Amino acid sequence: MSPTNARRTLLIGNPFNEYLIGDLDAFPHAKRRLGGNSSLRMAWLARPGDVVVVAQPADPAFLRYLLRLKGLGPDDVTVLVPPPGRFGTDVLTRDRLLHPEFVERARRAVEARGIEQVLPFSFEPAVAALALRLGLEKGTPGFGFLAGSGHDLLNTKSAFRSIAEGLGLPLPAGVVTRVREDAEDFASSLLAVGKPVIVKQDFHAGAHGNEILAPRPGVSQVGAPLMSVLEGPDAVRDHFDRHWERYTNRGRDYTVVEEYLEDSVPLGSEFAVADDGVVEQHGCEMRMAPVFDGIAIPGLTTPEAVLREFLDAAARLCEPVRAMGYRGLINIDGLAAPGGRVVLSEYNGRLGGTTHLHWFGENLVGPDYLTERVLVTRNKWRVPSFPETVRALERSGLAFDPVTRAGVIIACDHVRQGGAVEYCLIARDRDEALRWETRLSELFPG
Amino acid sequence: MSPTNARRTLLIGNPFNEYLIGDLDAFPHAKRRLGGNSSLRMAWLARPGDVVVVAQPADPAFLRYLLRLKGLGPDDVTVLVPPPGRFGTDVLTRDRLLHPEFVERARRAVEARGIEQVLPFSFEPAVAALALRLGLEKGTPGFGFLAGSGHDLLNTKSAFRSIAEGLGLPLPAGVVTRVREDAEDFASSLLAVGKPVIVKQDFHAGAHGNEILAPRPGVSQVGAPLMSVLEGPDAVRDHFDRHWERYTNRGRDYTVVEEYLEDSVPLGSEFAVADDGVVEQHGCEMRMAPVFDGIAIPGLTTPEAVLREFLDAAARLCEPVRAMGYRGLINIDGLAAPGGRVVLSEYNGRLGGTTHLHWFGENLVGPDYLTERVLVTRNKWRVPSFPETVRALERSGLAFDPVTRAGVIIACDHVRQGGAVEYCLIARDRDEALRWETRLSELFPG
Known part of the structure; x- marks a missing residue:
């Protein structure tokens, strides 16, 4: 989203959290720091007056870039970084979110901005505890379900498979x-x-x-x-x-x-589950070649009929999810297996790796973005620095242009964490996207 | 139930199982043996041609009594007892249900009787494994959901509370x-x-x-x-x-x-969840005095409006349960708290302590049994022997009479396990039930 209601929101960028990923200790520091910094994608969803909690201090240049593309001024959004915790500032752990000093700071921001609800990437228990301390439980849709074990019901592979089996949906x-x-x-x-x-x-x-x-x-x-x-x-x-x-x-x-269905293409999707129904946001495809760490919306290789079959099955899975009381985004994954077979593989009742891309589509392209454009991302584009990257995109004419509603967006900045940025190409078709990608790879030849 | 379809059924009496009750080891032997023998209640649900699996060999006199009341002949129902397992014949453990000798015996019975589906008290993994070995998965409604983690989703207090909260149902x-x-x-x-x-x-x-x-x-x-x-x-x-x-x-x-809502009366209910909707079977009340180990359907003390409010809340909880893919009986408990307040307290997606009582009502009284009769039970009536108990009931005129559709039924025989039987009074009203209960207590004084 942005949540579909108009209430001001405390956004919490906790995609990497100690609750969903039990063994954060076992991660190499560099990987944890890089993963934790994807927290920053959350800022794309902010609306004027919102407050965003991120794990690591952001490069001010990237924040200015992001706000400018969103059409916002530098003071329209408050960004908070809690004090370091057991993993420093790598990820938003419970000790950071519930640190008394941070709770106090968050309380002041919530009051100053008139915040009424919380929207985390993942509704884990520390988020629920923080929301209660800040008095945001009443304004947050589905809070009772999420603050209990509801979040887990929608993030376990066992519950997914049992419910999908019960509905007779396609599964391996x-x-x-x-x-x-x-x-x-x-x-x-x-x-x-x-x-x-x-x-x-x-x-x-x-x-x-x-x-x-x-x-x-x-x-x-x-x-x-x-x-x-x-x-x-x-x-x-x-x-x-x-x-x-x-x-x-x-x-x-x-x-x-x-x-295990060998030689399948992983598919993804995102749905918004609300009181009055379920809305399909988009389908997508994991990129397999030449780039592996990316996503394409709606896809690069999957036939439209296959994607439609997948999305229809995924939509049926949203019915029990809504009946259970979940409110918010859910992403549902599947596989396009050889021979045109489609199966579902898991659900995750939380924001996903495409939520901010959907924001690009709806807000920078328009309501028909799924038919007018293809969005193609890569998570690790090695660059010398954020400002040099912006300049290079502008010089080459590849930078996103709000008038033509096409071009390259830097979706997240990880230069200090790993010498790279995430990009999202918003192209008119597949061929244009792949041409641009070749040109990008030539901007900073390594 | 009986299941609502007409298919022949393998009934499995596993109310006490190692999966739902993690620490069967910790139970005193006598208690485990008595609890395990409530397995036998399952036989009340059998229809002609069905096969019933029970934990312990039944007293043939009790089985004859049961079949006669059901209007069946001695060969209409096959009763199987698997070989002893880690707790002897106390309870139906996995080692017994999947014992190769028993699986073979069950397979022959399933073939001989044309059995198409399984109906356990509790759909735990050993039942799913047995059903797969016997080829009953296709004929069993909701098998895919139940054989996964579906059974657990409907038998955990966390999932219950999260879903009920999400629906805004009354909770402490x-x-x-x-x-x-x-x-x-x-x-x-x-x-x-x-x-x-x-x-x-x-x-x-x-x-x-x-x-x-x-x-x-x-x-x-x-x-x-x-x-x-x-x-x-x-x-x-x-x-x-x-x-x-x-x-x-x-x-x-x-x-x-x-x-903890002190001084509340525990309420119960049973619903049948099917493809085409949810049917309320009955509400009930746990007995508090003078007898504690019993149930009253629809109740002895709870005002009708309070029971109705409880049943309506419980019915709403069945909507997500049906959407998730569960098919079968679910019992939902609650409390009538002081001051007329009603809350829900748990759900259990399995058969319950009132399932066989509902069978009495529907089959021995009639479709309007909830308004025409009150059913009152006690689980531990000390008696000298089963035959003496039957004779005493007949002599005293208290034995259930199919013509007047009233009287006392021996619902389960535990004489060899604990010198007691379970009774169910089917009376025209509360006062009659309590009068009969006094007379019962005088049949075997001391």
């Missing part, structure tokens, strides 16, 4: 279980006939907790940071001996085991 | 949390102003995992086997130091902490 063959025997039997039966398997930890954000079990070397590895080749039943048993405790988060969580 | 003040600080802060704030608190473990059946925290001695203890008096903040902190690990099932589960 699979099981949801707490019982090792049931998980192992299912995996063994597929591996025995040469089919790869994907094991999904219940509670990890995105693909972070996924592992592919392959019956032979050479299976393509998409959607999982780990892959193990298990040849024969003994290898499967040994593997579950060693990893079942990890899969189940030491017995805490379910495990989902599914057939 | 409370929190659902994994964070000790949030639980303790909430409890402290209520205790500090003299209000008692109830802590609910997420996953335990019924009140088994509940504990009342009282700010002073003398709080009445209903709905929780444990009560602790905590006078002052230090006592609260000490208590959470000692018990937080247990409350959260060693970090696995949520904890629900609520204001």
Whole structure:
């Protein structure tokens, strides 16, 4: 969004949080710092008078750039950074959000701006606790559901799969279980006939907790940071001996085991769930080549009919989500498998990696952006500095132009964190996007 | 029910199972054996051609009694008892339901009887695994949802409270949390102003995992086997130091902490959730005095308007349950608090302690049983033997009479397990029920 109502909002940029990602300790510092800084994307959603909480101090030049593109003045939005916590300023942890000094600062900002509701990236318990301390629970749609276990119901792979199965939606063959025997039997039966398997930890954000079990070397590895080749039943048993405790988060969580559909294109979508209905925001496609760390809205390779089939299935999943009392954005992922088959793969009742892109589309292009433009992103474009990048885009004529409603936007600045920025190309068609991408790669040849 | 479709059914009497009740080991043998034998109530739901799986061999005299009241012959229903497992024949554990010898026996019975679906008391993973082995998954409504984590979604107190909050249904003040600080802060704030608190473990059946925290001695203890008096903040902190690990099932589960509404009458209800809608089966009331271990349908003391308000709130909770894909019975509990206030307290997506009573009402009284009769039960009536009990009921004229559609039914036989039977009085009104109860107590004095 922006939330669909007109109330002033406390936005909290907590995409990387200790609740969704249980083992932030295990992350290398540089990766945690870079991931944590995607917090800053949240500022794109701010409206005049809103307050944005981000993990790390932003480069003032990037903030000016962002506000100018949004048509706002430098004082229209308040940006707050809480005091450092257990990971310094890498991510918005509970100790930072509930730090008495920060709560007091937030309270003053909330009063000064007349803030009535909270909109975090992810509605984890620290956000609920902060909202209660600031008196924002009444103004926040769906607060009661979200502040309980509602957030988790919409962010676990087990609940997703159980509900989707109940609705008869397209899924890969699979099981949801707490019982090792049931998980192992299912995996063994597929591996025995040469089919790869994907094991999904219940509670990890995105693909972070996924592992592919392959019956032979050479299976393509998409959607999982780990892959193990298990040849024969003994290898499967040994593997579950060693990893079942990890899969189940030491017995805490379910495990989902599914057939892994090789050579599929990952699809995404975003829906807005409100009192009076569900609105489809957009579908999208993960980029596979030549760039891997990016997204295309509505897509670059997926046939329109396939994307439509996926979006219709995803929309049906929003019905129980709305009935349960969730209010806000939900992103639903799936796969376009070979042969035109479509399956759903998970849901996440929170903001997503395309929420700010949707803001670009609706606000910088217009209500028909999905048919008039293609949005293509890359998360890691190596650049020397933010100001040099802006100048280079302007000199080359590639910078986003509000009149033609096309060009390149710097969506997030990570120069100090990792010598890179995120870009979003807003092009008239696929070919234009790919041409621009080639030209971008030539601006700072490395 | 009986399930609402006409398919032949494998009924599984697993009210006491190792999945819903995590610590069956901790139960005294006699209690586990008695609880496990309530399995036998399931036989009341059987229709001609059905197969019933029970934990313990039934007294043939009781089975004949049951079938005669149902109007069935001795061969109309097949009763199976799996081989003993880790708790002998006390309860239907996974090792028993999936014992290869039993699976084979069940397979033959399923084929011989043309069974198409499974209806367990509780759809826990061992039941799902058995249904898959017997090929009953296709014929069983809602199987995909139930075989995943769906069963758990509808049997946890956290999901209940989050969804009910989202719908704005009446609840006691409370929190659902994994964070000790949030639980303790909430409890402290209520205790500090003299209000008692109830802590609910997420996953335990019924009140088994509940504990009342009282700010002073003398709080009445209903709905929780444990009560602790905590006078002052230090006592609260000490208590959470000692018990937080247990409350959260060693970090696995949520904890629900609520204001404890003293002097409330516990209410119950049962709804049937189907593809085409939700049907209210009945409301009921837990008996408080003079008998504690019983139920009254529709009630003995609760005003009709209060019960109606409760049932209407409970019905609204069934909407998301149906949207999620659950099919079957759900029982929803609540409280009639002093001053006419009604709150909901939990849901359980499974059969309940009133399912067989509803069968009595619909089948032995008729479709208007809720207005024509009151059903009053007691779970532990000490008797010398089952045959003597039947004879005594007949001699005294108290035995259920199909013509007058009134009298006493022996609902379950626990004579060998604990020297007692369960009775259900089907009376024309409250006074008649209480008169009969007095006469029953005089049949076997001492």
